[in-house]
Amino acid sequence: MGKLRSPLGKWLKRRIGYPLEAVVVHAAYRLFQALPVDTASSLGGWIGRAVGPRLRKTKVARRNLARAFPEKSAAEIERIIRDMWDNLGRIIAEYPHLDALSDTDPGGRTELVGSQYLDSLRDDGIGGIMVGGHLGNWEVAQIASRKLGLDVAMVYRAPNNPYVGRLLAKVRGTASGTYFPKGADGARMLIRHLSKGGHVGMLIDQKMNDGIAVPFFGRSAMTAPAAAQLSRRLNIPIFPQRTERLEGARFRITILPPIEPSDTGNTEQDTVELLKRLNVLLEGWIRERPGQWLWLHRRWPD
Numbered sequence: 016m017g018k019l020r021s022p023l024g025k026w027l028k029r030r031i032g033y034p035l036e037a038v039v040v041h042a043a044y045r046l047f048q049a050l051p052v053d054t055a056s057s058l059g060g061w062i063g064r065a066v067g068p069r070l071r072k073t074k075v076a077r078r079n080l081a082r083a084f085p086e087k088s089a090a091e092i093e094r095i096i097r098d099m100w101d102n103l104g105r106i107i108a109e110y111p112h113l114d115a116l117s118d119t120d121p122g123g124r125t126e127l128v129g130s131q132y133l134d135s136l137r138d139d140g141i142g143g144i145m146v147g148g149h150l151g152n153w154e155v156a157q158i159a160s161r162k163l164g165l166d167v168a169m170v171y172r173a174p175n176n177p178y179v180g181r182l183l184a185k186v187r188g189t190a191s192g193t194y195f196p197k198g199a200d201g202a203r204m205l206i207r208h209l210s211k212g213g214h215v216g217m218l219i220d221q222k223m224n225d226g227i228a229v230p231f232f233g234r235s236a237m238t239a240p241a242a243a244q245l246s247r248r249l250n251i252p253i254f255p256q257r258t259e260r261l262e263g264a265r266f267r268i269t270i271l272p273p274i275e276p277s278d279t280g281n282t283e284q285d286t287v288e289l290l291k292r293l294n295v296l297l298e299g300w301i302r303e304r305p306g307q308w309l310w311l312h313r314r315w316p317d
Contacts, residue, residue: 036178144214223238
């Protein structure tokens with residue numbers, strides 16, 4: 016019976032579950048789209064704070080926080096969890112307003128620090144990689160970069176629900192017209208893109224089961240090596256990029272000086288050392304604003 020139920024369950028999910036989920040997602044998108052950006056962001060934050068801490072996934076965040084901050088009290092950890100859900104709720108509500116949020120002109124909603132490095136990345140005639148994490152509203156930076164003349168391609172994993180996936184593709188299309196799927200085919204396309212002087216953005220803070228073990232908050236964490244490996248292989252720079260939520264629906268994007276790949280002759284060691292430098296940067300950003308990081312994925316082994 017188990018074998019019969021499994022195909023039936025998958026069929027029901029595809030034919031009924033996914034369309035129902037898509038109806039809810041599209042309705043929420045239309046609601047937040049109809050609201051002024053500050054109102055939408057505030058409402059999303061309120062929903063996140065009210066619902067998020069009650070979800071089962073919060074147990075993962077609580078365990079991650081206890082490991083990352085053993086010195087913090089239970090009350091402090093719960094406050095970070097509340098802030099995390101506030102930020103995540105705001106991100107969801109801000110999707111219809113990403114174009115307005117990414118305005119870096121004077122008086123705009125996003126402040127840009129390190130614009131000279133973005134100019135260098137855009138104008139140096141070679142490929143480059145922007146790396147960041149799931150901090151603040153991580154969707155804002157790529158749209159802001161494109162408005163400033165730097166088209167940053169995106170590496171993505173398509174959502175299981177194709178109806179939701181099409182909406183996300185439409186919204187994210189503001190950020191880049193170039194997408195590379197995760198996997199071997201996408202990797203080959205990405206290498207060709209970078210070799211021709213293209214640019215790509217990568218979020219490098221999620222667990223990758225077949226990654227490389229690198230320290231993160233004092234614990235070994237399986238870390239995606241693609242950015243470091245591509246930088247070394249193609250001899251192109253990595254530009255760390257940080258997005259912070261300042262207050263409400265206002266942000267600061269900071270682009271740091273490039274990290275040039277080293278070549279000591281030991282490929283594995285050079286890759287690990289580069290990943291260590293990147294993890295140190297990410298950890299520092301997270302420690303400064305722990306409520307703005309996505310603590311919900313299983314970053315460390317159980």
